Amino acid sequence: MDFNYTEEQLALQNTLRRFIARDYPFEHRRALAKSADGFDRAAWKTFADFGILALPFHEDFGGLNGNAVDTMLVMEMLGRGLALEPYVSTVVLCGGLIRDAGSAAQKEALLPAIAGGELMLALAHFEPGGRYELDRVATTASATGSGWQLDGAKAVVLGAPAADKLIVSARDGSGISLFLVDAKAPGVTLRTYPTQDGARAADIRLSKVMVGADALLGTAGNALPVIERALDYANAAFCAEAVGIMSALNEVTLEYLKTRKQFGQPIGKFQALQHRMADMVIATEQARSMATLAAVRVDSADVALRNRSVAATKAYVGAQARFVGQQAVQLHGGMGVVDELNVAHYFKRLTMIGLTFGDADYHLGRFSDTLLAA
Amino acid sequence: MDLNFTAEEQLFREDVRSFLRAKLPGEISRKVLGGKHLAKNDFVRWQQILHAQGWGAVAWPVAHGGTGWNPVQQHIFDEECADAGAPLQLPFGLKMVAPVIMAFGNPAQQQYFLPRIIDGTDWWCQGYSEPGSGSDLASLKMRAVRVNSPEGDHYVVNGQKTWNTLGQYADWIFCLVRTSNEGRRQEGISFLLIDMKTPGITVRPIIMLDGEHEINEVWFEDVKVPVENLIGEENKGWTYAKFLLGHERTGIAGVGRSKRELKKLKEIAAKESNHDRPLIEDQRFRDRIAQVELELMALEITNLRVISAEGEKRAPGPEASILKIKGSEIQQLLSELKMQALGHYALPYVEEALDAGWPGDALMDGYGDYSAPLSGQYFNIRKTTIYGGSNEIQKNIISQMILGL
Incomplete structure (x- = not known):
């Protein structure tokens, strides 16, 4: 049992902390959120220089052989900076899918490009009307002789507007499969929009989209376990991001309690607010413990243990994040509900994390059902 | 970063387990696991067994008979003891007064008291709270007046202490007493060790809401305490008291015991039925x-994060308050769900069913041996968010000491 980061991990954390403080201040982020891309392409190149785009890949493919604890540390820092770059979509989700399911040729073609910051991807899996159900895939894949034809609709595909390629889940006779699809391929239509937290996403229609046989990622019909694993990774990453945000929110809220004066004294002298702040700190420390658990267990080969740990974490962190976010707004009073301060933006991001890839209720149910097996 | 126990730690766990299998008497563990009444001797006997193994006070420094185990080993030990149904080692001697004696007592006090704590000879109770001094401990009034006398200098103690857990069995009590009314009120407090057999001490039971005699009030009327029983310096007792409270909070997370109770809750929820199915299949529950x-x-x-960090700096800091708050809330939630699982059979109060060996009653069909203690435990466990510094006081500590508000 060891709760310490390695020297390399601490160095990476420092690098990112400095980057966020110096090159990614809140006003810069505000401008990015309103820009056409919705994120900073220069920052993406910097991420490539830092190596974080290469983190979870094998060194044979330009990677750094990192583990999920490394990803946790990155996500916590990106959370503090409210970074808008589609790191989870490209590196954690799609990078993870290619790493886990891709052929040697696919890995050689794609992973070094991701690591170098030249290729962005998005996972088009969930569908309208399917809520968070993993196996609810109505998009079809029909064999054409030379490849596949894809038809269907995908909901709220995070990072899709910037993606060069999509990874699309579709069903054929044998089950669910994954396909690499050029985002500009004929028949792919994106309805793009910003999300509540300033990121970018799209609903996607696939109409007679033709892909070659080499577009199949993994074996036909067997994608579900791979998708489940990638989403576990993404959820573990989101939980770490949430913890970074919660820590940052606690810092700004504490500062506000110490400086804002009412009734002739700092409002932090009032016990009702002191206790609320204490509750926020407790919630954050407990959430941090769970995010650590998820990061360590998501790398486990024991699928049941991995599922259970990530479900537990997303359910727990989701609830704590909701509490901390809402209370940070409350403790800032009127200043909590204005666009000007970062508080509202942290709160919105936390809220959206809570609704992405399964909310706290969904994951509580997943976890709770494991009690029946016990 | 690795949450897995190392191979060495696993081996250590096996050692603790085989010790417990061999040495923990079944008649004691059955009482603990079944929530039955424990006798004084059950606690003492277990302490003696642990001491014989060299594990009487695992957290103490080796020089005083401790094990030298690191915090993770201590955690494993606690967890295994709880799981096996070992009685809780009462904290009053081992975890409260002993660290104070080690840190602030003189060599004579250390040589006399510490061996008697670790081998189970002396039963200690705590004399902190008074009827008018609960959360506001520094307002305490019990007086100790120093008297010079040819038979030996002593204090004459007058006043009242309350909430003395299991004080009915105690040989000794450690007390905060007022020795001065000068200056800040914290500066007039001293830390005294008092022999419970001293004339002038009266112990009166306080019956708790579950009907049990677990706590007492202790009255002191012209009680003569030799000055040799003063810890450290006169009027410095508040420093020692705060030191002690820090130690009290560390064990209070009660993770091992709560894991055991969670297991029990799941067993009960599998055994009780609802719509002819096990209750655990009810999604709401x-x-x-x-x-x-x-x-x-x-x-x-x-x-684990807190105790690992503690390994480097020893004295538990204010973050122990987080453990106290969450630990106590979890104990309460678990006790509530166990009670709730019983449905109507949470209602009967069958006192004799709390004694070990209760044969059950043929006319009470749905009332298992395990049912009897559960409602009482729920009522009893309300104490956990109140004692050891109420959870509201803990939040004051967090907001003031950690956050600087």
Whole structure:
């Protein structure tokens, strides 16, 4: 049992902390959120220089052989900076899918490009009307002789507007499969929009989209376990991001309690607010413990243990994040509900994390059902 | 970063387990696991068994008979003891007064008291709270007046202490007493060790809401205490008291015991039925179990994080308050769900069923041997968010000492 980061991990954390403080201040982020891309392409190149785009890949493919604890540390820092770059979509989700399911040729073609910051991807899996159900895939894949034809609709595909390629889940006779699809391929239509937290996403229609046989990622019909694993990774990453945000929110809220004066004294002298702040700190420390658990267990080969740990974490962190976010707004009073301060933006991001890839209720149910097996 | 126990730690766990299998008497563990009444001798006997193994006070420094185990080993030990149904080692001697004697007592006090604590000779109780001094401990009034006399200098103590847990069995009590009314009120407090057999001491039971005699009030009327029983310096007792409270909070997370109780809750929910199916299949109830389990999973890791950090600097800091708050809330939630699982059979109060060996009653069909203690435990465990510094006081500590508000 060891709760310490390695020297390399601490160095990476420092690098990112400095980057966020110096090159990614809140006003810069505000401008990015309103820009056409919705994120900073220069920052993406910097991420490539830092190596974080290469983190979870094998060194044979330009990677750094990192583990999920490394990803946790990155996500916590990106959370503090409210970074808008589609790191989870490209590196954690799609990078993870290619790493886990891709052929040697696919890995050689794609992973070094991701690591170098030249290729962005998005996972088009969930569908309208399917809520968070993993196996609810109505998009079809029909064999054409030379490849596949894809038809269907995908909901709220995070990072899709910037993606060069999509990874699309579709069903054929044998089950669910994954396909690499050029985002500009004929028949792919994106309805793009910003999300509540300033990121970018799209609903996607696939109409007679033709892909070659080499577009199949993994074996036909067997994608579900791979998708489940990638989403576990993404959820573990989101939980770490949430913890970074919660820590940052606690810092700004504490500062506000110490400086804002009412009734002739700092409002932090009032016990009702002191206790609320204490509750926020407790919630954050407990959430941090769970995010650590998820990061360590998501790398486990024991699928049941991995599922259970990530479900537990997303359910727990989701609830704590909701509490901390809402209370940070409350403790800032009127200043909590204005666009000007970062508080509202942290709160919105936390809220959206809570609704992405399964909310706290969904994951509580997943976890709770494991009690029946016990 | 690695949450897995190392091979060495696993081996250590095996050692503790085989010790418990061999040495923990079944008649004691059955009482603990079944929530039955424990006698004084059950506690003492277990302390003697641990001491014979060299594990009487695992957290103490080796020089005083401790084990030298690191915090993770101590955690494993606690967890295994709880799981096996070992009685809780009462904290009053081992975890409260002993660290104070080690840190601030003189060599004579250390040589006399510490061996008698670790081998189970002396039973200690705590004399902190007074009827008018609960959360506001520094307002305490019990007086100790120093008297010079040819037979030996002593203090004459007058006043009252309350909430003395298991004080009815105690040989000794450690007390905060007022020795001065000068200056800040914290500066007039001293720390005295008092022999419970001294004339002038009266112990009166306080019956708790579960009907049990667990706590007492202790009256002192012209009680003569030799000055040799003063810890450290006169009027410096508040420093020692705060030191002690820090130690009290560390064990209070109670992760090992809560894991055991969670297991028990799941067993009960599998045994009780609802619509002819096990209660655990009821999603509303199962989700509530799941929610407590999540809290406990998080607390277990938070606890390990705190004790690992503590390994480097020893004295537990204010973050122990987090453990106290979450630990006590979890204990309460678990006790509530166990009671709730019984449905109507949470209502009967059958006193004799709390004694070991109760044969059950043929006319009470749905009332298992395990049912009897559960409602009483729920009522009793309300104390956990009140004692050891109420959870509201803990939040004051967090906001003032950690956050600087």
